[in-house]
Amino acid sequence: MSDAPPPPPGSLQALKAAHGPRYRWLLLMSVMVGTMAAIMSSTVVNVAIPDMSQHFGLGQERAQWATSGFMAAMVASMLTTPWMLSRFGFRLTYTLSMWLLLAGGLVGGLAHSYPLVLAARVAEGLAAGVVQPIPAIIILRAFGHEEQGRASGIFGMGVVLAPALGPSLGGVLVDAFGWRSIFFMVVPFCLVSLWLARRYVPVTGPGGVARQAGVSLDGWGLLLASGGTVCLLNGLVQWQAGQPLLAAGLLGAAGTALLAFVAWQRRLLQRHRAGAALQPLMDLSLFRCRPFAMGSLVAFIYGTALFGSTYLLPVYLQMGLVLSPSYVGALLLPAGVVLALTIAAVGRLADRYPTHVLVSLGLLLLAVSFAGVGLLSPNTPLVWLVVLTVVSRIGLGFVLPSLNLGAMRGLPSALIAQGSSAINFLRMLGGAAGVSLCGIVLEWRLAAHGASLAAGGPPAPRLNAFHETFAGLAALCVLALWAAWHLQSRPPAPQRT
Template sequence: MSSPPPPAPSSQPQAGAPANSSEALRARYGERYRWLLLMTVMMGTVASVMSSTVVNVAIPGLSHHFGLGQDRAQWVTSGFMVAMTVSMLTTPWLLARFGYRATYAGCMWLLMAGGLGGGFAQDFPLVLAARVAEGLAAGVVQPIPAIIIMRAFQPQEQGRAIGLFTMGVVLAPALGPSIGGVLVDWFGWRSIFFMVVPFCIASLWLGRRFVPATAPGGAVASRSEALDWAGLALGTAGTLSLLDGLVSLRAGPPIRAAGLLALAGICFGIFLWWQARRTRLGQASLMNLRLFAWRPFAMGSLVTAIYGTALFGSTYLLPVYMQMGLGLSASSVGMVLLPSGLVLAGAIAIVSRLADRLPANVLVSTGLAILTLSFALMVTLGPSASLWMLIAYSAIGRIGLGFILPSLNLGSMRGLEKDLISQASSVINFIRMLGGAAGVSLCAIALEWRLASHGASLAGGTNLPARLAAFNEVFLMLAALCALAMLAARYLGSHSRLQNNP
């Protein structure tokens, strides 16, 4: 399933190439063009990532303004996540039909419209519609950088490119809530929605200059294939049922949770059958199942699902543990997490250089081992633990993430046929988001279960040892998941034979 080695890049556009094609832009800007293109799509992705995280600090003010209960307010986040997760599967079709530039610009306009609509909305349904619009745009944009990196960069540059991109994306959720908190205090919850507007304007300006109008592979966009609407409806119904069912496991009647999870399983089962049928008939599909015949991608997808579960689950669990288990204040939690974010950025900068020289399976396995160690070390802490020790253990986990982030996508997609790269990037992002959504609910459910087993709760009380025992058992569960992922990480690819053509 591999292609011939990439040809040497040419400084001249091919005969007859459109003026806004990748070949023409490469000839105009020279060797630096691929980095300009990467920085452009990074700006749009940062805007989409920030829109997904920064709104959390505005939910209390928004709830008070519209008189919402917790169940309705949660849909501000859930609506965004469902829209983002499902729309990731449409990225290959949109790129093939409209090309890079039109797809990218359309997402930035939609993201900006969602930000403005949410900021000016006078009732909650409009706020929710704005969040869904933002989620749709964010989902389409996020697979694009990996597609460009795998096509526009030589194999020996891909690790450095994905490291630079990942650093920008990592800093967005790290800094966004802090900036958002200041905006909410000074200007109210509406300012959070306006926060993405300058990023979108900058992305649109840069996109006009550096993003090619052609489709992946440098071809003129084709308008012959119709979108798989039936597959999209099945994927949406399955994702919505899964997320709602997982929430119902925590707060709803058991029969409702069981029904929703069963419906999710049925929808995803029919979805896979439908995708296989369309592929067999030669029709465009949202998820080309040929991808999973390539063992590095299949194993990378499994690692991605577990990694998403552990990452998003621990992001939920750590602040709750530090406040409810160790009794730290909110400001102390911020002091612990901020250095960890800086350590993560530094680790990515170093490991991205190694990703061009070392096999991906070695780097991802190393990162998973370090992440496993960090979860296991949390079990050794107690109420008397120093703040510096907590910072150190959190930083160890971020070092592990630094090994995984630049290497996982490369190891999963290297060696795939070039016409599968767009689908591969979309599918791997879709799987990560599903794993992440499941991870938050999994940690919350496991924590409530273990608290009940130990006769403790988060509501208060004096039974602190029992509460810590429950947290420790959930950390050990996450450690076991990461250790399990190491078995699949051994099969990630380490070489690339992709065409050098965005």
């Protein structure tokens, strides 16, 4: 009979013993609900911006900060996830994020001033940024190599449904109850996730180790990363708004912050290896692993193309092909359904086939779909447009569950949390910049063709500008395809926690 003491209540070991082999799926389901709430909060507010602008008497540019503020906060806070997991453990980190997301939803829905709405959106963005790297950490630690793809597929399918269904449901709520109802959408998800976290999320840190109360946060690194992100996004917005001098100053400040961040992180890493307690916010030794370095490049480009095309396609359909908003929604619906089904199927393939092949195939399909849009005309049957959007979503479905696995399977176990945080940060940074970049390129090509998005005027120059912008997205996907092929590595032995 063993004299070993029982594991502490709420620890990873205790929960695994209590729930048996199914525990890893219960844990994944628990964090999936919270991640769905976080992702839904990032997209659903867009349908409320017109009503919110009218309520507070705002211009479009100021109202758009409800989205931009969320994105900037989310991108910056992603880098704090490894520190929070080590300092507070999985359960406290996750529940604090859910409480902050819940508070942001309630305050935003009850706010009577726009600054308070912005503060609520920033709070939601901070919570969403901390939560999003957690599922990839759990999948790589709690699941064996033979199940990681399936887990990624199931998780990805659930997460994709949130932004797909959120705007549709949000539009119904805005029409029925006004813009405030949008903020309350996350409340039931947060409450359910908090209940699930209390039952299934461990109190221990990554790898099942005890929380490290003395771990300090790299404040200077966070300040440089946050400041650089805000300057980059503002610089792109000002460039799009026709303020080249201000934009150049902000983009220069962003570049300076990036160089200072890299130098500071290298210095901290050297100090930490020499025995200093303070760890860098981003461990740059991650990028010595070629699959991770290439995966990070793919993630940044992929985020730019994904978010940029998500913005560009509806604008093209409405202002280029002059289709009604309801018609556009009906055309895009089949693609959303296909995306969810593809992710679930590709997740199983990722357990049997090399991830670099799956990611490369997905990027190739994306490039083909973007290039195909350039061949459309007002006389093209709309069925071809539906086919191209379906092809693009199949491409997304191949990339989403495979990219994190391909980039991070070769990392040492101790760097998995850092790797998940870094690759999510780069993907979302690319996405946040992608919307502005697409807008900038589109306006550049419109000016080159002597066209505008205003009603009237010959449609051909306007369509040419859209087609050239989509061609740029196709070229980005081809560039990412080169990096994706270098994701290949020999899979390590399964790592379980």
